Amino acid sequence: MTAPTLPSPKSEVFGGGVPKGRRGWGLDRRATFWFIYLPPLFWLIAFLVMPVLLMAAFSFRPDMRGDLFQIRTPTFSQYASVAATGSYWRLLGISTLMALGIGITAVLMAYPLAYFLAFRAGTRAGFYLILLLIPFWTSYLLRVMAWKILLGTEGVINSFLIYIGLIQEPLTALLYNRTAVILTLIYVWIPFAALPILAALQRIDLILFEAAADLGARPYHQFMRITLPLSAPGILAAFFMVFIPTVGEYVTLLLVGGSRGFLYGNIIQDFFTKAANWPLGSALSMIMLAATLILVLLATRIIDWRQLFE
């Protein structure tokens, strides 16, 4: 990070000559700068940059022995052992593919919702949007648990089927595997994914549709040539908003996945808790962090994120 220089005023008038009879402590913009600048700078360096650097340093340690502060000769042994262990790569692949699939599915399912809210919901669009978001604002753990109640061996669906006599033994296929994790995550993310798409759709000038219709474009062509391209930034943003939390996901699996649904995030969690092999866990985390950052950087080349937050 480059050292900050003194701020220069944006306009002549702004930071220029200080008028007489001023009030307060008499601090000008330059002096005030440090009071506003230092707290966030300290915070971000202490609790974001430092921990990540520390994790990077840790990933080059040979083992857990010795004081945590102690400088050890850096070694690539952790990365080597990651590289040599096929199951890690397999899990990284599964996690990435799963996040990819969940991201795409959630976007596909969220798009018609956003389209409905933007163009067809009329005056009640605001209300419909809030209705859609209320589940998103309720406890994540609880929504997952609710699915567990629905799908578990003593859950609602099984009890109901036994109650009406359709089955004698509870169905176990509904829970404790990756399918359950995937279903749960898609369910959880749909309302969230609709938001950036909606923002992009609302930005489209309706005159474009009139012009297209005047020129004889059918609704299908209007959609393909106007709506879809103009909502592309929203689609990509929605995808990443789902993809990034999902790729590091380890919680949902603890709740509905059981041991058969192990994911990359879970091995990281394991190495930092039960297995207590922090250097290896750090190496795995660094790999995941690098992979995510590279993907996002690629995406920022394609779309301008700032459009979405205007």
Added chain:
Amino acid sequence: MNAWRGSFMLRSYYFSLIVLLYLPIALLFLFSVNSSASLSFPIKQLTFDWYQKLFAADAVLRSARNSLMVALGSSLAATALGAMVSILMLRYKFRGQNVLVALAVVPLIVPYVVLGVALLLLFSVLHIERSLWTVGIAHTVVALPYTLLIIASRLAGFDASLEEAAMDLGADYPTTLRRVVLPLIFPAMVSAWLTAFTVSFDEFALALFLAGTQPTFPVYLFSQLRFANRLPIMIALAVLLMIGTLTLVFIAERFRRRET
């Protein structure tokens, strides 16, 4: 005709998703007033026992209080920091400005499990005992992007000439910030604060690594999930918390409306 049918299908899709989204939540309400401890059909009898038992369950209430304190502290800190970065971003020009803003937004794209273990490492190396403070610090980091985006989009709507006018009239810059800028961005700060609050209150992935011996509500809830007979009490509390969160969200919405 065709357009009408398209509209109808979109509407049906919307409402079937709504049903799917609300069904499990409705179930939670149902089981919080069901006399049977097992979460299965048929429903036995309507009761408010679980709510009564809840108020005798110290550990449960303590975890809710912990969550409340963490959410309160971290949301206030995240709002203050978000306002500072907003002002730095829009009212100053300095070297490294883009780096600072990027750092503030980057937690959005770091998987929580990675940030969680990185902070766990930091606190271990510094011999800082894990507590509500460490959870609060983590929550402040992840809430900052939200508060920054909310406050900055509001501040961007105001011309700097208002501040120039105040300074021309003799106010120093801190006074200008306090008397001119702060009132202008106040509605955004309130809605940023509420957003940060709800982000923190519901957060589990970070808290599990950093909570230590004082669990927040999601962490406690998680530790209790294997004890089936405790579940209805937890659900009862969760229903109450859900109502609380919804109230907060509606207040936030109000403020956002007033803003525009």
